[in-house]
Amino acid sequence: MSQTALPTTQVPGLYHRRAGDTLITAISDGHLQGAVQILKDITPEAAEAILTAEFRALPPTLSLNVFVLRHGDRTALVDAGGGAMAPSVGQMMPALAAAGIDPASIDTVLLTHMHRDHVYGLINPDGSKRFPNATIHAHGKEIDFWMNEANAGTVAASFANQFEAVRLSVVPYGDRVQRFSAGAELFPGVTTVDLPGHSPGHSGFRIGGNDGVLIWGDIMHMPEVQSRHPEASLVFDYDPAMAVATRQKMLDQAATDRLTVAGMHLHFSGFAHVGRRAGGGYAVVPEVWRSSL
Numbered sequence: 001m002s003q004t005a006l007p008t009t010q011v012p013g014l015y016h017r018r019a020g021d022t023l024i025t026a027i028s029d030g031h032l033q034g035a036v037q038i039l040k041d042i043t044p045e046a047a048e049a050i051l052t053a054e055f056r057a058l059p060p061t062l063s064l065n066v067f068v069l070r071h072g073d074r075t076a077l078v079d080a081g082g083g084a085m086a087p088s089v090g091q092m093m094p095a096l097a098a099a100g101i102d103p104a105s106i107d108t109v110l111l112t113h114m115h116r117d118h119v120y121g122l123i124n125p126d127g128s129k130r131f132p133n134a135t136i137h138a139h140g141k142e143i144d145f146w147m148n149e150a151n152a153g154t155v156a157a158s159f160a161n162q163f164e165a166v167r168l169s170v171v172p173y174g175d176r177v178q179r180f181s182a183g184a185e186l187f188p189g190v191t192t193v194d195l196p197g198h199s200p201g202h203s204g205f206r207i208g209g210n211d212g213v214l215i216w217g218d219i220m221h222m223p224e225v226q227s228r229h230p231e232a233s234l235v236f237d238y239d240p241a242m243a244v245a246t247r248q249k250m251l252d253q254a255a256t257d258r259l260t261v262a263g264m265h266l267h268f269s270g271f272a273h274v275g276r277r278a279g280g281g282y283a284v285v286p287e288v289w290r291s292s293l
């Protein structure tokens with residue numbers, strides 16, 4: 001008997017789901033190495049205890065997803081992943097190829113915000129544009145802040161590389177970078193939602209009405225911890241108090257309205273519901289695999 005070689009790499013992280021007339025494809029871009037020390041307003045010991053109880057690795061890893069939306073003859077990408085920023089991310093391109101999605105077919109890129117792990121995938125390793133036919137859309141406040149390097153002097157050193165990332169990955173799109181504000185419809189059936197705090201113009205995208213999906217961007221980075229403790233902010237939050245208020249509002253809304261949410265740092269496939277815990281706080285309940293569309 002011949003022995004078939006066993007795989008040494010994971011299969012592409014792809015998952016299709018419908019929301020109204022839109023087909024959403026979740027793509028795993030990989031993961032980022034995290035640390036409990038990036039959380040604020042919770043002790044490292046308390047965060048580690050929750051992660052250990054949930055059978056998560058220590059130090060924790062942060063999942064990183066992007067989403068493709070298809071509607072009629074239109075194709076949008078929501079965030080672009082981390083590209084070449086770390087060897088553990090940048091799996092979007094092979095996953096797009098495996099899904100049969102030509103980068104040239106992407107006409108729209110919707111950005112939840114402009115942090116490095118969401119924009120660096122907009123460019124190839126040689127600095128050229130990956131999506132030659134795409135218009136990039138971001139909240140006006142996001143563009144004003146991150147595309148003005150004079151602001152680099154106003155933020156903590158940990159943000160310095162964000163300005164460089166935006167200069168390298170967003171600026172090459174030139175005048176095809178456009179501003180939006182809350183309630184804009186930039187793609188059929190998709191409206192923008194203000195979710196400020198993590199970044200000046202951090203935004204979500206509501207797809208397909210009330211029984212659809214809300215892509216909520218970076219409302220949570222470590223869902224196990226921040227669902228129980230929504231008050232735990234992140235060293236990378238632009239306005240931590242506002243980020244906490246926005247997270248609490250969205251968790252309450254998702255639980256009350258029984259929303260389906262999708263997140264860039266929720267564990268793949270990135271779709272989940274939010275429940276209330278009897279003892280306080282919330283639970284993120286991952287959506288189960290659906291074998292049919």
Ligand SMILES: [Zn+2]
Pocket residue numbers: 115117118218264265
């Ligand atoms: Zn992020």
